[in-house]
Amino acid sequence: MDFEINETQTELVDGIRRLCEGEFPLDVVRARESTERAIDRDGWQTLGDAGVFGLCLAEEAGGVGLGLAEGALVFEELGRSLIPGPLVATHLAAGLVEGAAEGTAVVGLVERPRPSASSTALPIVIEHLADLDVLLVLSDAGIERIDNPAATLDARLLPRPMDPLTPVWALASLPTGEPIAGPDVAAWWRRDGAVLTAALQVGMAQWSCDLAVDYAKGRVQFGRPIGGFQAIKHLCADMVVRAEVARCAVQSAAVTVDQPEVGDPDVAAAGAKLLADEAAVTNGRSCIQVHGGMGFTWEVPAHLAYKRARVLSTSFGTAHDLAEALAQSLVV
Amino acid sequence: MDLRYSDAEQAFRADLRTWLEATLPTLPPKPDPNDWPGRRAYDTHWQRLLFDAGYAGVDWPTEGGGRGASAIEELIFKEELERAHAPYVGVNFVGLLHAGPTIIAEGTPEQKARFLPAILQGEDVWCQGFSEPNAGSDLASMRTRAVRDGDDYVITGQKIWTSHAEVADHCELLVRTGPEDSRHRGITWLILPMDAPGVDIRPLSTIAGSNEFAELFLDEVRVPVTNRVGEENDGWRVTMVTLSFERGTAFVGDLLEAFELLSTSVTLAQRTGAWDDVGTRREAGHIKAELDALWALTRRNVSQAARTGIPGQGGTYFKLAYSETRHKLGEFSLGLLERAGLAAHDVEGLDDAGVLPAQTVVEDWLRGISLTIAAGTSQIQRNIVGERILGLPKEPQSQKG
Numbered sequence A: 001m002d003f004e005i006n007e008t009q010t011e012l013v014d015g016i017r018r019l020c021e022g023e024f025p026l027d028v029v030r031a032r033e034s035t036e037r038a039i040d041r042d043g044w045q046t047l048g049d050a051g052v053f054g055l056c057l058a059e060e061a062g063g064v065g066l067g068l069a070e071g072a073l074v075f076e077e078l079g080r081s082l083i084p085g086p087l088v089a090t091h092l093a094a095g096l097v098e099g100a101a102e103g104t105a106v107v108g109l110v111e112r113p114r115p116s117a118s119s120t121a122l123p124i125v126i127e128h129l130a131d132l133d134v135l136l137v138l139s140d141a142g143i144e145r146i147d148n149p150a151a152t153l154d155a156r157l158l159p160r161p162m163d164p165l166t167p168v169w170a171l172a173s174l175p176t177g178e179p180i181a182g183p184d185v186a187a188w189w190r191r192d193g194a195v196l197t198a199a200l201q202v203g204m205a206q207w208s209c210d211l212a213v214d215y216a217k218g219r220v221q222f223g224r225p226i227g228g229f230q231a232i233k234h235l236c237a238d239m240v241v242r243a244e245v246a247r248c249a250v251q252s253a254a255v256t257v258d259q260p261e262v263g264d265p266d267v268a269a270a271g272a273k274l275l276a277d278e279a280a281v282t283n284g285r286s287c288i289q290v291h292g293g294m295g296f297t298w299e300v301p302a303h304l305a306y307k308r309a310r311v312l313s314t315s316f317g318t319a320h321d322l323a324e325a326l327a328q329s330l331v332v
Numbered sequence B: 001m002d003l004r005y006s007d008a009e010q011a012f013r014a015d016l017r018t019w020l021e022a023t024l025p026t027l028p029p030k031p032d033p034n035d036w037p038g039r040r041a042y043d044t045h046w047q048r049l050l051f052d053a054g055y056a057g058v059d060w061p062t063e064g065g066g067r068g069a070s071a072i073e074e075l076i077f078k079e080e081l082e083r084a085h086a087p088y089v090g091v092n093f094v095g096l097l098h099a100g101p102t103i104i105a106e107g108t109p110e111q112k113a114r115f116l117p118a119i120l121q122g123e124d125v126w127c128q129g130f131s132e133p134n135a136g137s138d139l140a141s142m143r144t145r146a147v148r149d150g151d152d153y154v155i156t157g158q159k160i161w162t163s164h165a166e167v168a169d170h171c172e173l174l175v176r177t178g179p180e181d182s183r184h185r186g187i188t189w190l191i192l193p194m195d196a197p198g199v200d201i202r203p204l205s206t207i208a209g210s211n212e213f214a215e216l217f218l219d220e221v222r223v224p225v226t227n228r229v230g231e232e233n234d235g236w237r238v239t240m241v242t243l244s245f246e247r248g249t250a251f252v253g254d255l256l257e258a259f260e261l262l263s264t265s266v267t268l269a270q271r272t273g274a275w276d277d278v279g280t281r282r283e284a285g286h287i288k289a290e291l292d293a294l295w296a297l298t299r300r301n302v303s304q305a306a307r308t309g310i311p312g313q314g315g316t317y318f319k320l321a322y323s324e325t326r327h328k329l330g331e332f333s334l335g336l337l338e339r340a341g342l343a344a345h346d347v348e349g350l351d352d353a354g355v356l357p358a359q360t361v362v363e364d365w366l367r368g369i370s371l372t373i374a375a376g377t378s379q380i381q382r383n384i385v386g387e388r389i390l391g392l393p394k395e396p397q398s399q400k401g
């Protein structure tokens, strides 16, 4: 057993970090705030060229042929850069939707609501609709495909999205799309989607922590850096612990998917997503708090990670669902 | 201890209820949340209606145009307004809840005559210029300077986070009149007319995308010495009076609004089926207990204020506890909306039972973040409780004073 990341993996992380810093600095990402199209197609293509979307696709199928462990490492870096768009969905769609692996297509995903006994009062909400070439609909039965969804669906753009880089549309019901995969694929998409989304969340949890620690070292009140006050020091310490615990859970889940003999991949994925969601949301709020009044401004980016973390918490399993699944797994 | 209201208090409530039923339907439509001149017009019109009916400044002395009733009636007033969904104080917040009470406590007879009626009649809107870029939690380190020149003070410096600055007529301004390092011993409380030459207002955007606060640049602004409240260099003590009001009963309307949000959320949960989940129900039950207890704490604080004239320590307890409960409530409501909460915009539900209150829930969740920051951060409040109330040793501070 050796749970340390190896040399090739380190190189992969360094490479993707350099790419993100070069191509997706925060001011470039923020330039698209509060627009209907948050995704820059050239940037998407750059991610495709770098192998982000085809990373876990077999080499024979035109992919890079790496495992989910590498996928999680790469997605943590993407999370850290706050890159918007259906990164996880497009990654999952590689090999199934033409252009996904290469980054020439933007592929979105939405859950088909489960039929329920009670009145379902909630509408279906789709992210990034205007940018999507293909929308995939995920259900227990499998995956359906809807091409050119912005033109096909009767969806309404919602003003004032919570995350200014995740525009959202609402619609009452989804038509049936073209079936492209069955229940087995749907199940592993749910699992891998949870792990990769959790990896994005860990990246953001770390980003919020770094931003807060930086500020706590520089901001002076009462004649000393605020990080010198225990109240702030402890907020920061809790942030890094939360991020690190979640990171281990995510990487362990990713490796478990690659090496199913070491554990139950579904259970590991659910736990990882649960903790990573919590870490990203809680660190987002702590980061705002450490910034005081500054944290409540639009200009300071602290709110972006907090809001995105909230958005990501609603897909590939909510806290309720994940905790419930984990509880079930305890019953022998 | 007696929680029953007197006959007079009940009569006050009944009359107010009748008046609200007759008056609220006559109000114009609410302005867009980002239309600040429109909001000012709306809020001040409402204040004028209250004044004409004798409901402005319920617990203010009659000399200033107030009703001269007790803090208990003021509490009933807020309770009934919230119950009837009447407008909130809005841009009148600083005038009614900080500047006005400070002038009542510390102002000269001339200042009282000049400024108090205008607040109650909805003529004057106030803002608060305390915080500076480098003096937030450490307010006593502020640097905005005022130099005496004949009958004027000449003021130069910068303030930040000034809520409603763009639509305000006056600002309760703290300035440094003592030596640079005099900290709380060299601060003076002034009334700044916002249209004075040399005042430059630059709006700042909040995380909710609204321009509710601003930066204030002051370049050799002249303010007459007659606008000073309290003595020169005694502004810190004057300020503590204001802050105790801010942390005291200023959140009553807000608390009552929270009850409302909880009940909206429960209705929502019943519609979506989330109410079938035992975890959801228990979470709601816990929040209910906290809100009830905070309402009890409010009545304790108000009773104390009615006896002594100033809110006691309870205000600090309230602010700390309330901001956490409100955060819990925000998370709870937002969770119930699931993905419909991904925009601050109401969405049509699918069960023909009307729209889902996503706008209220998301805005409330965002605003909730400011509760642990504005008017003294929770960290600072905990220090106050620990050091000033419990008498625990102070944290090491590298600066004297």
Ligand SMILES: Cc1cc2nc3c(=O)[nH]c(=O)nc-3n(C[C@H](O)[C@H](O)[C@H](O)COP(=O)(O)OP(=O)(O)OC[C@H]3O[C@@H](n4cnc5c(N)ncnc54)[C@H](O)[C@@H]3O)c2cc1C
Pocket: A219, A221, A222, A226, A229, A230, A231, A232, A289, A290, A291, A292, A293, A294, A296, B127, B128, B129, B130, B131, B132, B133, B134, B135, B136, B137, B138, B160, B161, B162, B163, B164, B213, B370, B373, B374, B375, B376, B377, B378, B379, B380, B383
């Ligand atoms: C929505 C909103 C409206 C506001 N409106 C007004 C207004 O109208 N007028 C006005 O004057 N001000 C206003 N404020 C400003 C508010 O009072 C300040 O933001 C607050 O006092 C904190 O100061 P700061 O922003 O400089 O943060 P800082 O003081 O820099 O604090 C940064 C962090 O350090 C922590 N910290 C600082 N000192 C200590 C310590 N000794 N021990 C432990 N932790 C510490 C704080 O808790 C915080 O987490 C408003 C703020 C907000 C968010």
